Amino acid sequence: MIENESNYSPDHYRTPDGAPTDIVIFTIVSTERSKVKKALPHHELQVLLIKRNIWPFEGQWALPGGFTLETETVQECARRELLEETQVSEVHLEYFNVYSEPGRDPRGWMISHAFLALVGEQQLANRQAAVDASEVQLFPVAEVLKLPLAFDHRTLIEDALLQIQRKMLTTTIAKAFLPDEFTIAELYQVIQAVVPDFAEQNFIRKITSTQSRSGIIEKVVDAAGEPKSSNLYSQRPAQLYRFTGLEPQLSIYG
């Protein structure tokens, strides 16, 4: 006899006590290195946390999130919560895993849907002033993992970090952390902020002049067709680039 969902009747079974979503909101914070003038700022990956003010885990830091409504998808729930939390809507938001370990939530049987969001620093700027820093705060990832966190949120953050590290190297999500036009040095800094081990000697060459990878980014030209550059962070002006929208297709078999 084959078992399947045909045997289901809602009355006979225990049902979940809610469908929460949790959101790991990443941003990259630039801090100016004032020692040297015209230097690229230091880039650091940070995570947004909220201090809980009621049971359970009262007083501990937790990921922002909320309960899915019957009338929405979990993606819509996550976007709604993200909007409430950061006041921004145009962000990279991505589902990455489900957490269903029995007992993970003292309030009952809660299967949590975990999202990660990548928010540009400038997008977050407005919000920061309007919020009490004791309730909502950005933490560098290294520090987050030392804090006592509510629920299984440490695991969620670790998993989210692995996910964006993998995607940073295999997709063009770096653009979520960059302005439309950026220099190669900025791109390099963003990648390193997410993947500290990343190091490429001939980075410019590979990303710009190799045929196999060409087409991911392109030089920005001005109205006259002349290459556009910026000397915001350097003595010599640096060529500006933009992502073309082309997504690379990677393969281990050729």
Place this chain on the structure above:
Amino acid sequence: MIENESNYSPDHYRTPDGAPTDIVIFTIVSTERSKVKKALPHHELQVLLIKRNIWPFEGQWALPGGFTLETETVQECARRELLEETQVSEVHLEYFNVYSEPGRDPRGWMISHAFLALVGEQQLANRQAAVDASEVQLFPVAEVLKLPLAFDHRTLIEDALLQIQRKMLTTTIAKAFLPDEFTIAELYQVIQAVVPDFAEQNFIRKITSTQSRSGIIEKVVDAAGEPKSSNLYSQRPAQLYRFTGLEPQLSIYG
């Protein structure tokens, strides 16, 4: 004021009517090409479906699955259902997405957790005989997408297919469809069964002799240290290979 899950109380909210899991079970079926002796069989990617015998979608084909218990994770539920369905436990089982569109299930508010399983043909062999073919059946992927399917299972299967196509080219999941020792031609056939567009002229060269990719597979040697080969599918014996367990690290930035 910041909204978060602190405001939750189970009594005030509508809760889901269950936490189902659905499993897209893939296998690769080899059919001998009897016209030619000693020829590599034709490999075809197939999906296992179950014919529903009660409401809703009675009489339609659906993915196997079932309801998660309060005492288990969704992964445990999926593995339990997979064991009931196929009698095999040592298989690649992977969570790939959540489906929560309101109204997707006529029985109520059901947020479904979708898994994909990769089962070797030989692993499925025992089971096939024991099951009524009118209730459980393997379908080639092309045919599955033409059938009327229960729930949103067409979408699940399409998503699962994209996922294994991507992973087939970027990870070593091909091993789920292969015996421990295999020839390069078999590996090539498996990749093509999942990704029909895949074509590499110098496949052997790239997978075996290039330094950057070397280490993913290795030649099998016998007890005397001599290279081991097989002439099961060819006139001239072909070198046997095995996966080393090493997972390649891909990157678009070098």
Place this chain on the structure above:
DNA sequence: ATAATAGTGTCTATCAGACAGTATACA
């Protein structure tokens, strides 16, 4: 011998990686 599949030799254009060197602008 012929057929069928496995695998190698070899050539060219391109790429990776290293490192020295030049370019542009600020102080």
Place this chain on the structure above:
DNA sequence: TGTATACTGTCTGATAGACACTATTAT
């Protein structure tokens, strides 16, 4: 002028891609 950052020239060895060629076995 020196300094800081942005690039470019150039060299060597490795790789991609094509295609002709040889190797091993069954019939």
